[in-house]
Amino acid sequence: MPISFRSLTYIYDEGMPYAHTALKDIDLDIREGVITAVIGETGSGKSTLVEHLNALLLPSRGSLEILDHTIVAKEKNKNLKALRREVGLVFQFSEYQLFEETILKDVAFGPKNFGVEEKEAEKKAAEALKMVGIDESLFANSPLDLSGGQKRRVAIAGILAIDPKIIVLDEPTAGLDPSGADEMTALFVSMNRKMGKTIIIVSHDNEMVYSYADDTVVVKKGEIAYHGPTVDLFSDRQKMEELDILEPQIVTFRNLLLENGFSIKPEDRTLEEIIARAAKEIRR
Ligand SMILES: Nc1ncnc2c1ncn2[C@@H]1O[C@H](COP(=O)(O)OP(=O)(O)OP(=O)(O)O)[C@@H](O)[C@H]1O
């Protein structure tokens, strides 16, 4: 069952003179079980869109269907806690939301909040922290003493520890160093491919989007300007121009090889895969 936005409108400060319509009448079906990227200019409405997925924001009009929940406008929505157990949202700038005394406690907060007993919650927290590459020697430290990139990892671990079915990440790699960003990306990809998690990721990194996202949503001024296979978007120069999307360098490189007679396969999407294929052809 897809995640369905149905004629969903969201207005910040509705009824106020400075009300702002951030999403306009959105109809969108996001597939379960795949990686979907959400891209678009700054201020286009990406965060507003994804913050509906765990009912952090409730629609002003229209509705959202997700798993077996229906989130509607202006009504008391039941079972939001159950929804948040199944849909984990890592906020943009999530590093500012750490608050517990120690890193381990901060990450264990989520599972504990959902009824997991303390010892077990800390076990889940330790596993999640290992997944994001935080060393055990740091577990007892205050999260406030970490670097920005480490804080981000701890915030991500806080969601992984809950083990949700759907993981929503709002610019999770922004501000990480390149190898840190690659490690995080590899983690999300493996959570999708090995654990079958649905991943929805807001990103400004079109290289990453091209290499790993099955589908892409382009948000433009509060509306959906494109939704479909990532490869179709990035192979359509006219569409990219129309949507002000820069061609990822990896696509430029791939096209250059294709134009020069290399047989790069459709499944070659990462730089490593493309180089490996080209090297094989050269050797032949
Ligand atoms: N809390 C808020 N109150 C009022 N307006 C807001 C609020 N949050 C966002 N907006 C406005 O809604 C619009 C969409 O914002 P949103 O944060 O969803 O954009 P975004 O695509 O995530 O941008 P970025 O790439 O900078 O993160 C913007 O015009 C923004 O100024």
Ligand SMILES: [Mg+2]
């Ligand atoms: Mg945002």
